[in-house]
Amino acid sequence: MVTPDTEHAKIIGWVHEVRDLGGLAFFLIRDRTGIIQVTIPKKKASEEVLAAIKGVSRESVVQVTGQVKAMEKAPGGRELLPSSFDVLSRSDSPLPLDVVEKVPADLDTRLDVRFLDARRPRVAAVFEIRSAVLHAVQQFLHKREFTQITTPKIVAAATEGGTELFPIAYFEKEAFLNQSPQLYKQMMMAAGFEKVYEIGPIFRAEEHNTTKHLNEATSIDVEVSFADHYDMMTLLEEMIITTYEHISQTCQDQLANLEIEEFEVPKGPFTRLPYAEAIEIAAKKIDEPIKYGDDLGSAAERAVGEEMGAHYFITDWPSSIRPYYAMPYEDDPSICKAFDLMHPRMELSSGAQRVHQYDLLVSQIIAKGLSPESFEFYLRPFRYGMPPHAGFGVGAERLVMTMLGLQNIREAVLFPRDRHRLVP
Amino acid sequence: MVTPDTEHAKIIGWVHEVRDLGGLAFFLIRDRTGIIQVTIPKKKASEEVLAAIKGVSRESVVQVTGQVKAMEKAPGGRELLPSSFDVLSRSDSPLPLDVVEKVPADLDTRLDVRFLDARRPRVAAVFEIRSAVLHAVQQFLHKREFTQITTPKIVAAATEGGTELFPIAYFEKEAFLNQSPQLYKQMMMAAGFEKVYEIGPIFRAEEHNTTKHLNEATSIDVEVSFADHYDMMTLLEEMIITTYEHISQTCQDQLANLEIEEFEVPKGPFTRLPYAEAIEIAAKKIDEPIKYGDDLGSAAERAVGEEMGAHYFITDWPSSIRPYYAMPYEDDPSICKAFDLMHPRMELSSGAQRVHQYDLLVSQIIAKGLSPESFEFYLRPFRYGMPPHAGFGVGAERLVMTMLGLQNIREAVLFPRDRHRLVP
Numbered sequence: 001m002v003t004p005d006t007e008h009a010k011i012i013g014w015v016h017e018v019r020d021l022g023g024l025a026f027f028l029i030r031d032r033t034g035i036i037q038v039t040i041p042k043k044k045a046s047e048e049v050l051a052a053i054k055g056v057s058r059e060s061v062v063q064v065t066g067q068v069k070a071m072e073k074a075p076g077g078r079e080l081l082p083s084s085f086d087v088l089s090r091s092d093s094p095l096p097l098d099v100v101e102k103v104p105a106d107l108d109t110r111l112d113v114r115f116l117d118a119r120r121p122r123v124a125a126v127f128e129i130r131s132a133v134l135h136a137v138q139q140f141l142h143k144r145e146f147t148q149i150t151t152p153k154i155v156a157a158a159t160e161g162g163t164e165l166f167p168i169a170y171f172e173k174e175a176f177l178n179q180s181p182q183l184y185k186q187m188m189m190a191a192g193f194e195k196v197y198e199i200g201p202i203f204r205a206e207e208h209n210t211t212k213h214l215n216e217a218t219s220i221d222v223e224v225s226f227a228d229h230y231d232m233m234t235l236l237e238e239m240i241i242t243t244y245e246h247i248s249q250t251c252q253d254q255l256a257n258l259e260i261e262e263f264e265v266p267k268g269p270f271t272r273l274p275y276a277e278a279i280e281i282a283a284k285k286i287d288e289p290i291k292y293g294d295d296l297g298s299a300a301e302r303a304v305g306e307e308m309g310a311h312y313f314i315t316d317w318p319s320s321i322r323p324y325y326a327m328p329y330e331d332d333p334s335i336c337k338a339f340d341l342m343h344p345r346m347e348l349s350s351g352a353q354r355v356h357q358y359d360l361l362v363s364q365i366i367a368k369g370l371s372p373e374s375f376e377f378y379l380r381p382f383r384y385g386m387p388p389h390a391g392f393g394v395g396a397e398r399l400v401m402t403m404l405g406l407q408n409i410r411e412a413v414l415f416p417r418d419r420h421r422l423v424p
Numbered sequence: 425m426v427t428p429d430t431e432h433a434k435i436i437g438w439v440h441e442v443r444d445l446g447g448l449a450f451f452l453i454r455d456r457t458g459i460i461q462v463t464i465p466k467k468k469a470s471e472e473v474l475a476a477i478k479g480v481s482r483e484s485v486v487q488v489t490g491q492v493k494a495m496e497k498a499p500g501g502r503e504l505l506p507s508s509f510d511v512l513s514r515s516d517s518p519l520p521l522d523v524v525e526k527v528p529a530d531l532d533t534r535l536d537v538r539f540l541d542a543r544r545p546r547v548a549a550v551f552e553i554r555s556a557v558l559h560a561v562q563q564f565l566h567k568r569e570f571t572q573i574t575t576p577k578i579v580a581a582a583t584e585g586g587t588e589l590f591p592i593a594y595f596e597k598e599a600f601l602n603q604s605p606q607l608y609k610q611m612m613m614a615a616g617f618e619k620v621y622e623i624g625p626i627f628r629a630e631e632h633n634t635t636k637h638l639n640e641a642t643s644i645d646v647e648v649s650f651a652d653h654y655d656m657m658t659l660l661e662e663m664i665i666t667t668y669e670h671i672s673q674t675c676q677d678q679l680a681n682l683e684i685e686e687f688e689v690p691k692g693p694f695t696r697l698p699y700a701e702a703i704e705i706a707a708k709k710i711d712e713p714i715k716y717g718d719d720l721g722s723a724a725e726r727a728v729g730e731e732m733g734a735h736y737f738i739t740d741w742p743s744s745i746r747p748y749y750a751m752p753y754e755d756d757p758s759i760c761k762a763f764d765l766m767h768p769r770m771e772l773s774s775g776a777q778r779v780h781q782y783d784l785l786v787s788q789i790i791a792k793g794l795s796p797e798s799f800e801f802y803l804r805p806f807r808y809g810m811p812p813h814a815g816f817g818v819g820a821e822r823l824v825m826t827m828l829g830l831q832n833i834r835e836a837v838l839f840p841r842d843r844h845r846l847v848p
Binding site: 012014015030031032059060061088089090091092095096113114115116117118119124127128130131134135138142147148149150151152153154155156166167168169170171173175177184187188190191192193194200201203205207215216218226356357358377378380381382383384385386387388396413414415417419422423424 | 436438439454455456483484485512513514515516519520537538539540541542543548551552554555558559562566571572573574575576577578579580590591592593594595597599601608611612614615616617618624625627629631639640642650780781782801802804805806807808809810811812820837838839841843846847848
């Protein structure tokens with residue numbers, strides 16, 4: 001690591017650039033903290049150093065010891081004059097991707113060699129911010145006394161019916177990768193945990209390749225007892241704003257690397273737009289036919305988002321297009337206590353007050369054409385004292401993607417999994 | 425929620441116990457924060473309250489409003505005299521598990537109805553402590569500037585060869601559930617991240633059912649560049665001690681619920697016992713034949729653990745019984761820079777300095793009878809500048825299990841997955 005403020009320093013890092021001017025050779029050495037220049041006046045350098053620097057390729061890992069001196073023209077205003085120079089790991093040439101970013105690469109090439117791609121400061125910045133986002137969420141929920149839980153990813157039943165599941169051979173049994181911790185976090189409400197969260201992988205065997213879907217994603221799941229959908233919208237809004245504030249305060253260097261000059265923290269309260277009004281806005285603005293009772297497709301989402309111009313909630317959804325576990329309004333069961341949190345570009349989160357009454361839940365499962373028998377393990381807790389509860393799930397990648405203005409959701413995950421990509 | 429310090433209070437919780445003495449009825453109402461007594465003098469109570477309390481079964485969820493009064497004999501020294509009493513969710517009788525713990529239940533019954541089991545304070549305590557353990561680890565690594573990463577759980581290749589993997593049908597391709605983030609966290613070292621961690625699920629299709637193995641577990645994975653196995657043992661030791669300290673400071677109530685009167689924080693430095701000496705100890709103490717070059721089985725682990733009496737490391741393992749990615753000692757390649765962190769009862773963590781040299785890594789993969797072609801995606805980064813690095817993985821369940829003296833690892837996970845258990 002670069003420790004430049006001592007007179008005699010040892011640095012280990014990647015050879016970012018090499019310049020050989022005959023009598024003088026320059027190496028820019030890069031690590032996580034920045035770049036330092038190693039200057040080698042060939043007449044003064046030792047035999048060993050001169051032998052070592054011969055043919056050192058870019059992106060090799062080297063260890064250099066020597067004296068640090070002020071040098072105005074060098075990056076960071078300092079340079080290192082080496083007394084030793086060792087190549088720890090030599091890089092092949094040519095590189096499959098240019099780390100210095102002179103040559104723009106397409107996303108597929110970048111993902112094939114993510115280990116090189118992520119050496120670029122603007123890519124590293126995305127993943128440092130992603131880490132800070134997860135940290136901010138964990139802190140936010142910890143302060144509010146949430147219990148961090150872990151639910152199984154190998155399950156016997158689908159959350160919302162049998163589609164879009166990856167099957168697993170689990171010894172003699174058929175099993176699936178869980179598409180959401182929904183049923184498990186609700187069971188924890190029955191267990192009396194009152195406030196739980198989980199950050200973990202979810203899996204969807206969605207066949208369509210889009211710029212905003214992944215087959216393996218990270219979900220931030222929250223569930224709270226004795227709460228309704230209004231409480232959840234308030235909590236979620238606070239969580240989003242707090243997370244943006246944390247990034248704004250702690251990730252200035254990373255935002256600069258991403259050339260985000262004005263990082264805007266969303267302002268609360270977020271507008272709560274009833275679904276019926278969202279449909280009206282969409283119907284006016286898009287060419288496709290859309291009517292009450294339809295889901296909002298990408299075009300409709302964009303149209304409404306453009307109109308709203310900031311984060312907002314869509315509330316009061318038709319019960320017909322929400323899952324069986326969403327609570328219908330008592331005075332009008334055709335709509336339910338569900339909401340989506342929207343970024344102007346796309347949906348970030350879905351949530352709802354949940355049905356906590358066994359009989360109502362069974363009838364809603366049947367109404368969706370599903371079989372209560374498949375949900376026996378989930379339904380059982382509702383027969384032994386289930387508190388009213390509500391919750392939401394946030395897609396971590398979409399949160400990062402919209403926060404940083406990334407074009408493709410694959411830019412927000414280190415090793416994306418999609419219809420065609422399973423490696424690396 | 426119980427808000428007992430106001431004169432007029434609203435409480436929501438589970439009916440923990442009911443006693444009807446004719447003229448007086450008592451309900452103990454339980455929530456996450458404790459128990460409060462609701463007292464109903466039948467002559468003074470309203471018609472509505474008297475109607476509502478008729479036949480209320482234990483473990484139903486009720487909402488009660490009324491006046492809080494000091495009452496010496498009641499739990500917490502207070503009681504609530506209700507002006508309203510509503511049953512929000514009625515519980516069936518009999519209960520499949522006694523929450524009041526008068527009847528001991530076997531583990532299988534408990535796991536079948538985890539939602540009831542986890543209402544018991546001693547079970548809830550385990551999962552609150554588990555949450556605090558994960559939080560302590562996250563804080564510890566955050567303070568040391570680690571980047572929190574997410575690596576894929578759906579992968580194309582095994583980490584350590586083809587055994588013990590769950591196969592997945594991933595569209596047209598064959599894929600597997602990842603048994604460890606090992607290869608991915610190493611690739612992040614090639615990407616220049618220097619310090620990374622991940623807390624996430626790992627999957628092993630191990631057929632044997634034991635009290636210390638799970639088929640789906642939670643792994644705390646750490647990897648650091650420019651570090652060796654000694655650095656990692658120091659870091660891991662600090663992490664374990666800090667985590668114990670955090671539990672000792674923040675989980676007194678939970679420890680009391682578990683009847684752990686003296687919670688001992690391990691003292692550093694942990695003894696570093698060379699493997700050769702561990703084998704000698706085991707050979708003296710156990711009946712089974714064991715010799716240099718053998719793995720330590722359960723009996724050997726227990727025998728050495730008994731001798732050591734505290735957390736310790738086993739170091740300097742024969743290269744033949746460690747994975748291909750463990751770095752051999754330069755002066756004696758028959759042993760390697762690998763270590764295990766041991767609790768007297770069992771192994772908690774494995775770690776090592778890793779091989780960072782491409783040629784050595786390829787030859788070690790071949791020496792283990794594996795094919796370098798299967799590891800192309802992993803080997804490639806080693807050709808473009810891989811720093812020296814080291815790391816470890818800790819089993820979160822084993823950490824909780826040994827910390828709390830649990831007998832079966834299934835007690836440390838909400839919804840365990842084993843050879844026979846896939847539900848709930």
